[in-house]
Amino acid sequence: MARTDFGPPDFREMLPPVIKENYGQWKYHTVPRPGVLKHVSYSGAVLHSVRVASPRLVSSDFIRDISDIAEKYCDGFLRFTTRNNVEFLVSDEAKLQPLIDELDAKDYLIGGVGLSISNIVHTQGWIHCKSAVTDASGISKNIMEDLKDYFTGKIKVPSRLRIAVACCVNMCGACHCSDISIVGIHRTIPRVNDELASKICEIPTTIAACPTGAIRPNPKAKSVTINSEKCMMCGNCTAVCPAIKIMDPVNDGVSIWVGGKLSNSRKAPMFSKLAIPFIPNNPPYWPEVTDAVRHLVEVWASHAREGERMGEWIERIGWERFFKLTDLPFTNKHIDDFTHATTTFRSSTQFKF
Amino acid sequence: MARTDFGPPDFREMLPPVIKENYGQWKYHTVPRPGVLKHVSYSGAVLHSVRVASPRLVSSDFIRDISDIAEKYCDGFLRFTTRNNVEFLVSDEAKLQPLIDELDAKDYLIGGVGLSISNIVHTQGWIHCKSAVTDASGISKNIMEDLKDYFTGKIKVPSRLRIAVACCVNMCGACHCSDISIVGIHRTIPRVNDELASKICEIPTTIAACPTGAIRPNPKAKSVTINSEKCMMCGNCTAVCPAIKIMDPVNDGVSIWVGGKLSNSRKAPMFSKLAIPFIPNNPPYWPEVTDAVRHLVEVWASHAREGERMGEWIERIGWERFFKLTDLPFTNKHIDDFTHATTTFRSSTQFKF
């Protein structure tokens, strides 16, 4: 039997000496140039971190290449960020510019720090998930291609803006709290293969999986039936019962959500809210999605105050103004009808015309 | 057959000439002295309204007395307010002071205007309602007796403060949106008289009446049973089924709620929230209730900013501070567990210690 339960390598062994020595002693940081963080310790020690974009889905070549670079300029030390960027940890300030030069030469994009749009947090998509309604990698590549100047700092934004892409409502990318998120959705109800279901469906589990109680047992067929009036096409039943299929290339696509955030800075964390209910899958460019995201970014950037996250801005101006400024249609889809729907209705005459 | 469907008297026949002439033409108002409103029309016409407290539950003697006064000083014109005060409508300014003098002489309390605590909106109580858990009139009398200086304007408050009293959770007084409200509650579950229920209980209606789904049919007894784990003692089942009783003089009492409002002024309307889960019925003075209300008023009045309603003040300082300042215990009762409970939980590290 193989060795088990020994856990990951100890992070302490992965830290450059300057971090070990100044662990917990950092005093402040500055951003000497876009994409570069300079952390200064109470001891006076300095650490530069150079952040570069990563496609997240990488090859061994990529791993080896960044390893080479790290070795050359960082004594072999590097890290990844929680948004999947790579950070080169430079202890020796003299090596900073050479590093940047090499990164530039190798077409790494430096950025994602401070007032910028950082990398997209995204999920598997058609690359590897059986539930994927769309391809997260493809959409993310297109959006970031379009917004790269916001990443590199060429164009400034009023505050950080976080984008997430999830290929289905399971939202492995935690789209529910991003400034902008793109979520794959279905628009037709699942089909039940009764024959198969009678063999392998754990019926009680399947019934319990439905958020809206749309699934009822079908004892005759030893299967289940789906109430088309109640089904909201979430696909959760298909996750627990292989005999239920929901994929529909004609009608599947993505929705766009805005105004979420997680930091407690100024306002408490907020959920993202529905902006665009549906855009069809249009690979390889998903141009409507890219356009919509750019449009949202631009409207926000040109109206928000300094430091104002998307959600803070919308809360200040009101959703009616948001829909006006973005020229997006407000539809019956935008009105919540799930459990806490009534808490989202407006109980006040305070609104803008 | 008697005349039917002719409706109430036309209000136009009840208006003093100055109102008829200046209907819709009022320009502004002032409050020349506590309890008195002076409305000025674009035409220059002036109407004085003198507001006096009423116990709401009044006798024919009272009706005749205010009629006499109205005739003497107001050409017979008077009105009631939406909070059950009486307003004498004075067209002839010369009669204003004499009216006030007579009202003073007759011990009418003038007040309830502007920055004051106006009359309590309350309900039937033991006087006339079969569902009453407490006596609304008694509690109201005691509170207003205690707070009368706030009514007459002797003591000023940062903003209007509205108090409501309801003798059961049906809240006929609409306690759910008052600055302070007192609501009669039960603390033991109802008892079902199976024998009677088998005769007169409309079982499906009774089951549907339960907010928490605590009622199940009891086919054996042709009656219903109540799940004591789920029952929240609301008494709604007793409203639809005479065979179910919930009154319990030992454990019935009142709860106190704070921070509701209805005007759209500054903040949107808000619900009142639980402050004190239970105070026993202690007639005739309900001293604990009166003390609690005064305490709430005083803490608010001494901490709120000018113009800040109870709920606005609490929202600004936070509920944790409210409980600290009022020195009220925060208990498991305060934590919501009904349908939208999760929307009341704090999803943020933003709080005060």
Add this chain to the structure above:
Amino acid sequence: MDEFKTPLLDELEKGDWPSFVSEIKKAAKTSPGAADLLRQLELSYKEKVGHWKHGGIVGVRGYGGGVVGRYSDVPEEFPHVREFHTARVNQVAGFFYTAEKLRQLADVWDKYGSGLYNMHGSTGDIILLGTTTENLQPCVDELSDIGFDLGGSGGAMRTLSCCVGKARCEKACIDSTDIIRDLTMHYQDVIHRPQWPYKFKIKVSACPNDCAAASARSDLAVMGVWRDALRIDQEAVREYIAKGFKINEQVVNKCPTEALSWDAEKQELNVCTEECTRCMHCINVMPKAISIGKETGATLLIGGKVPVVKGPMIGWVLVPFMKMEPPYTELKDLVDKITDWWADNAKNRERVGELIERVGLANFLEVIGLKPVPQMVKAPRHNPYIFWNPEEVEKRG
């Protein structure tokens, strides 16, 4: 009066605040019902429990409501409250009365009832508090002679009520008393003959101050608003300033939308109309200088109610703006559409707000033919459970 003692209640005659006990005592001088009411109440104060029985279905000819039946559960002790029903008499819109009218009322009620009243009930009615089954019909007959009709109870449209409005208030955007009067006359049948699954309440406040507490207490709240600019009288503003009024502290900084700005140089208060959400604050604080706009109408809010069964609700914006001109046809049409749909779809004792919660606001809008607009919500949905109609999508490939 002297044959009984009410030591507990007597305590509540003390003090300056007007005493309901004294009122009952006054009535008790001539009304045995009032006297027994007081005795029974004293018992309640002693025992800490009410003494009214469940139920009471009494009424008058041709009407299905308007009366709340009441029976004592200790009728042997207090025979005069054995039957003690209340009549809900439709109040005059705006609660305006003449002394003459009130006296007529008192005369009838002294003849047939306890001589006790609630002026007014929470819904708005004059509550005539306590009479016998026998006296009901003649009482109502004589009330009709002096022009008073019953209000609503049961599964009916309930007695409508409103704030004082244009009769005396400078902030009135709509004619609340006239609207209530008009609707009350129009809806006599559904007020008097319960035909719905539960109560349906309409209240009108002529501006967003909501002095009628409409948005919390009515299934349909009609609230006066305007949609142009509020009006500022700069001269009057300057007068305020001259008197030491702190315009920035008290008004500008408290405007929730930052719509106001004080130009200290020009001594001018400016409003950005697009931003203003008509919260009334500035108007309330500077009544002489700021007033409502000219293009007035109403915002309609649907679903207000108290906790039972599904929890309390404050009305939700249904129509951001509707012109309010007699005969208020658009409003009545909407009320009819709503009540028809509700009556057809609600469960027994299900308020319209609860039904909407159950079926979804968007579905409700569709059936009554209103377009969804962002003003209806505080925010769009945050869960991804979007329903698509088969007609909205293409046939599966």
Add this chain to the structure above:
Amino acid sequence: MDEFKTPLLDELEKGDWPSFVSEIKKAAKTSPGAADLLRQLELSYKEKVGHWKHGGIVGVRGYGGGVVGRYSDVPEEFPHVREFHTARVNQVAGFFYTAEKLRQLADVWDKYGSGLYNMHGSTGDIILLGTTTENLQPCVDELSDIGFDLGGSGGAMRTLSCCVGKARCEKACIDSTDIIRDLTMHYQDVIHRPQWPYKFKIKVSACPNDCAAASARSDLAVMGVWRDALRIDQEAVREYIAKGFKINEQVVNKCPTEALSWDAEKQELNVCTEECTRCMHCINVMPKAISIGKETGATLLIGGKVPVVKGPMIGWVLVPFMKMEPPYTELKDLVDKITDWWADNAKNRERVGELIERVGLANFLEVIGLKPVPQMVKAPRHNPYIFWNPEEVEKRG
């Protein structure tokens, strides 16, 4: 490589943003799996539908999870992705690596798998993307030789992750990497052997900026905070001012609690500690001048998760303040209490937040022995449906 064409995907090699297509192509040079992955993906791009089958229960000896099984639904066309499982390899806390370690990893993965990775998965793992059933066990065995262990999947504690914390951040109130390291080692069994009704995630952000997105993505979020005063370096403040920094506009007026005031005379920034809710804003904007307090610890939030089934949740305050010192016994005890209770009471696939919603937060607090405090709620209840235990009341008279 040249036997197949991927015209659609080739489009995504264009431009400056790093291309995942190029990455797959690089791997495809030596990995047939990567090549078939690209082909199958091209098919998906053409057909607008995924090509993975439902299910996949594969694993390695002694573990119940850590691997996500995957099978192509067009295995005849793309035989090298007939089986294409991913291994979730527990990342290093804080995502720190040495070049050496990464190269070792690449060597193993090139040997047994596709040579493709996600650096990192959303939960935090290194995702080794695509291998066969056969290769799994030897791959994992060799990973263990270089010190990499699997992470979690299924009804297990999931791989824990955190922000960079004290290693590089001046705002770190707690030692996020150490906590994660410690907990990961402590919970190896429940990470590797699913024994719970569903997943349970823990993430640590060392301050309320929540750079680990913990409060939305973990059942238990540990967030660093402090409870004394934040520290202001007045000298540094003045330097900011000297450089034209608008302290009132950018900081004082944006403080949500009005806790800050700028004394222009004394050139001093003052904070009212009682009011400050540690929103981080001022600290974020003036990192050189303002820093976190000294009395540090964590706020714990419970219940964060995405929409399925009961709607999305952001964690709710469970413990306003807990000291965080190794070996984090108090935290572990609490985690054990919570997971025990949850495992005993949850339905299949019910997250802890959903279970708490179902049984009530107050009940949950009682079973795990925490006192209710107002910090747990945004506001107390507004509905009157209060439950009373028989022990809390007197026996009925």
Add this chain to the structure above:
Amino acid sequence: MSMVEINGQQIEIDEDGFIVDPAVWNEGLVSYFAKQEEVPELTEDHWKVINYLRQYFKQFGIAPMIRKLCKDTGFTLKEIYELFPSGPAKGACKLAGLPKPTGCV
């Protein structure tokens, strides 16, 4: 509650005049209640409503909502009030021997 004698039968009725135990109802009692509710003469139409109500109650355990009553019997509400001047709830249900309604009819 009190006892009344109807057709020689002792029937318990409540304060509102409804029979306490719907099980004891029989057609013979109807004319007694009709008098109470000022229904001058029992016509076929009255019986149609009464029978409908009893049938509905038997089936569902509750009284029908008024719209349902009207729809199913074909009478307008006005006609119901003409048949039963005290209305469907107080009048018709009492004659039909239903438990005292608590909201619907």
Add this chain to the structure above:
Amino acid sequence: MSMVEINGQQIEIDEDGFIVDPAVWNEGLVSYFAKQEEVPELTEDHWKVINYLRQYFKQFGIAPMIRKLCKDTGFTLKEIYELFPSGPAKGACKLAGLPKPTGCV
């Protein structure tokens, strides 16, 4: 899906090696699956678990949650892994011929 022959019977199994139709399961198949899941020898303890799983599935239509399995069989999770090295879901359920678990066990 593919067919394998076990004891002369043609059995359809899926990619993960689970039988596609739990109805065709019989005790004779167990030793085949045991080999797949690296269970060297089928002891009484194995059968205890297998029989429990089948019984539970028959009664409730789902596989038991793992805690329940442990509680009801008296084995610790460690012991279960000793019996079935690939664990309760992949190992024990496969031997017991349950549908492929989707979350629990």
